Amino acid sequence: MSYGPASDLRAALAGSRPTPSRREVLRAAANGFAMLPLADLVHSGGGGNSHGGNRHHPARAKNVIFLYMDGGPSTVDLFDYKPRLEADHGKPFAMPMEPTQFQNNGNTLGPRWKFRQRGESGQWISDLLPHLATQADRLCVIRSVVANFSEHTNANYFLHTGHGLQGRPSMGAWIGYGLGSDNQNLPSFVVLNGGLVPPGGIDCFHSGFLPPATQGSLFRMAGDPLANIRAREQNPTLQRRKVDLVQALDSAGLTNEGGAAEIEAAIRNHELAFAMQRDVPELTDLSNESPRLLSMYGLDDDYEQTRIYGRQCLLARRLVERGVRFVELTCPNTGFDRWDQHNKLDRGLPKNCHMIDQPIAALLTDLEARGLLDETIVLFGGEFGRTPFAQGSNGRDHNPFGFTMWLAGGGFRPGTSYGSTDDYGYKAVENPVEIHDIHATILHQLGIDHERLTYRFGGRDLRLTDVYGHVLAPLLA
């Protein structure tokens, strides 16, 4: 039955709030995307700005933009500067090697591009990322992330859902479930699909056992952003007539056959879909953005992939502005198999960097200028890093033992680094950070206790962080 999740929700809310009636739940469900913060529904009637009102603790941030780097970027070439790795280039690798995916391990492979210290914070960033380098003082860099899996699909599920197998809800779904959306006409979790869907497929963005309304809506970058979003009926008069007739028949049905909460909810859902037909195309219409701003995002760049990613970054800002809770960006296709540089590292890595560098710097600048950075968590990273030793001669294999991710905004301490890997950037040695810790900390900044955001499924109260995760207090401003 459609009120299925209600009892689970009650459990999730740990009895601390009034129990909604079935009818209330169904009415609330008609709010579509905003359906699930039952807290909000019960307390504020299902709409409006829920920021900070019903969290487990005061929230520091409202939204998340996840810059997901598909394939596992080579963070030893980008962020994790290791003089020893440079010095030992070409020598046999000095540490014992863990099993790798391809087991075609070569010698130590130093970074080919120059590292410099940037900004007042003096963070090391490669010359491959000149624009991002100007943002160094905004970044909170974690140089000691570890993941549990060294193959893409498991690692992607793990990064997104906190669990290595298919079927669990994605981080964005959990957050939408916990907080709902501040925009009644847009999904709480939007994936801006640059072109590549990661290994593991769209289940990386799935709602799993959570209500389907929480799942990531994939917006395409070409054509219509959503399936079936464009009204097929082109004649506005006829469109109006059709809307009227459906409404008239539906309400006559309720009169004649008696009210039914399920049907009333579906009627309102139908109205929401009409609203989306209007609002979603408006969202993706960039004609009212200034040419200077478009240029800042790289929309006039010579490289098509930079233009696509720039458009994604700009849309991410517009979505956050409109109250969308969680925005994830997947990568456009540079023709070098994502960030998965098993070979052609010298060509693939610069292409990928060029694609994202200017757009991301623009996004941070733009969010800051609009006062949004403070309430928006920007997370940058892939499912794992890459080995400091070569695969073949010009590639790097997967390395889940120590790699870099960074956060910005949302109350994360700017201009800092946390944790470190060994002298080669191979394994985390100081303050290792697990994916569950990052999840826990992001939830914390949003006002959610990761141990209390649960959903009963298959006889267990399940969490994004499973039975793990610690809030990383040193990262917080």
Next chain:
Amino acid sequence: MPRHGQPVRRRLFAASLAIGALFATDLSAQGADGQGFDLEERRQEHWAWQQLQTAKTAPDAPPTVDGFIRARLTATGLSPAAPAAPHTALRRLWLDLVGLPPAPETVRAFVADPSEAAWNAQVDVLLDSPQFGERWARHWLDLVRYAETLGHEFDFPLPNAWRYRDYVIRAFNADLPYDQFLREHVAGDLLPEPRRNENGENESVQATAAWWFVEQTHSPVDARQHQADRIDNQIDVLGKAMLGMTVACARCHDHKFDAISQADYYSLFGFVKSSRYVQAPIAPADTTSPTYRDARAGHHRLAQIWASTAAPANPRWDTLQRAHPERWSASTAIGALRAGDRMIASAATPDTGWHHTNDAFGAAPWRGPWCPDPTSDKPELHLLPGAFWHSGIAGRRREGTLATDTFEISERYLHVRAAGRQARLVVIVDGFHVVRDPIYGGLNRRVDRAEPQWFTFDLKAWLGRPAVLHCIDQVAHDIGDPIYQKESNWPTDGWLAVAAVVGSDDEEPPPAELGLRLPYRPWDTAPAAVQQRLDGLAAAQAALPAPSPTLPALADSSGSDEQLYIRGNHRTPGARQPRRFLSALAGNEPMSIRRGSGRLELADAILAPDNPLPTRTIVNRIWHHLFGRGLSRSVDNLGVLGDPPTHPDLLDWLARDFVAHGWSIKHTIRRIVRSATYRQSSRSRTDGERTDPANLLLHRQNVRRLEAEAVRDSLLAVSGELQNELYGPSIPIPHESVTHARGKPRRSGPIDGDGRRSVYLAVRRNFMPPMLHAFDLPTPFAPVGRRSVSNVPAQALTLLNDPFVHLMCERWADRLLAAPAADLEARISQAWQTAFARAPRADELQRVREFLRAAVAADGTTIADAAPWRALLHCLVNTKEFTFRR
């Protein structure tokens, strides 16, 4: 190769150590051996473990569905609702039983005579119609997480998975007794007398495909972890789908709430671990058929005569034979094993160590040395000295898989003596059968030489692990192999000959007739006596049937128990857990297992008369599908965390009645839908809303949104596009409807799915049919007995703008206009009858007339054109009356 047993480790850090300590506490509090956990007490305290109760009713008032329901209503001061209007009841019955709306003529006839007899007749018609199975099979497919691909990175196809879907449809249509249905699911491959259909095809084995709708990682770094995860999912299905119990919750510790111990979990684990994946043939085996014997014997005689009468074809052969006569005898062709060699299986000792899953390799090995070469159309003899299991003797289109016993990898190298064409040798370690690059590529070797040679596998990475060698001459066996993703690439005329499987510390294989290009005898050297036999032989070969269709299935491996994994971690094995069923139902004694996995005995235990779980579970599910809510709402979990039944006496009575009537699902459906409780109105009432707001007591019927398939099938039905064709390979979904990603299906399908019902649309894990998914077709990863019924804008957007919906409205409008109609009102009325199973009311007629006038004006069309009608019909399918059943 990565070393196994050394996956990426997470517990390196202090933070995790704290968690480890927490678990350690947990473990000592409720130990794996059941300390601190009183299973018997839990069993006694929870309703679901108790025997089915006999209904207590007065002798003059035998129990009925309505009697039980009314008793609780009366006690609460409520009365049942009035009967639903005939058209409402009939539409409900159709949608619930066959998932389609009734045709206008059917409605008219029933409304004219809504008698008890007419109702019962409708019930029987629907239960007897093939569409019944198509709808109810889908309910079961949700429970076994039916899918035709493996998900994960590349979403590899699971070849022939669709045959299982057809099996389930046939089973429901035939009203296969549910106990037999379950028995076939557990041990359909092992039944001494499998159920066969009218073509002699084995039905029973097909049920075991359900075990393989499990997600499969390609190249897991730790195969054993992968096995543990896979079997966890398989036990989850067994537990929830068949028993209504969350058995898999006991993977890491004793169940937190139910009378299920961690030992129970690993006892069941052993049954699954002792079984393996095969593509099982369903056609009757023909090894005993005269044509098969003729073909095989014919070849044998041919080889003998030719070899004995012809002159030697190659002088080197004579030399060789004289020098080493011992090498060419059937029993010793492999030569002497060296120190460090171990014979794992040999065709010279065919009675031990081998498992056949098809007929191709025959009942006995071929004993050479001369053997007809099946590669060539012209018979040639080639040298195959010794004994070989040979799949090409009776004809090269014979197909099959030969497996060894499970063996422990105790030597680094595995040497396999084999010859063949388009065949494979695959080492299955820890049951991991998606054997391919990057990690496992070396365990999957192609055999493509007619001359025997050694195939050497380096198993260093898997020392100590259990393995099986699959010798495969079969299409569609090898899931995950790119060449098998395209059916046209499937070879059907390969063959395979296997002599011996040797484990060895030595990378060099044992001595055998190695090192020379072996001589053969071409056809033109054949004596006349041989040539004379050929015509008959060719005829015998031609008469052999085509290779059997196959599907994924279980086959037995060597039976073995599993050790309990402490805290669910396979790297910390505890005590061995003898295979047995749940101790709460069958006690702690190890099961007496005759041979193999023991699944036959497990099926007996599950179906033991004193196990109340399977029957309560299934009748509760039936109730759920007819009312939208089970008597216990949590249909997949009758345990402590599930919902207790609202009417326990009714549940038990239905279960007993079900068994008394031969475990007949149709009987129980009939029993329920004939009741007044089912047929009552769904209209909400003030007194009912006040006293029974969730309608737990069923003071009225429930209003329900149609399931995904029923929404799409209704659109096909009203538009006249529905094809009543049953069965067959799945219809691909249109490419434009899915996001591009790895593993995207090669073939795109038509927008209208060829008019086939939704149950026939391809279910690919990573590319689910978007429309069905929007309407809550579940993601296939765990049993779903109760689908979520969401209310999301994607549903409304689909009905508003999806090309399929518009196409259906166009075709419907064309048909509506092509049909004779007295006047405008008659035409509107026909549309109403089709969409809603009723005539329009006066106010509706009035509105529609106005709408059509406005539509014509807005478009510049006329009422004789299709355009205004398309617009109207599109409005009808967007009303809630279309997508809800009252």
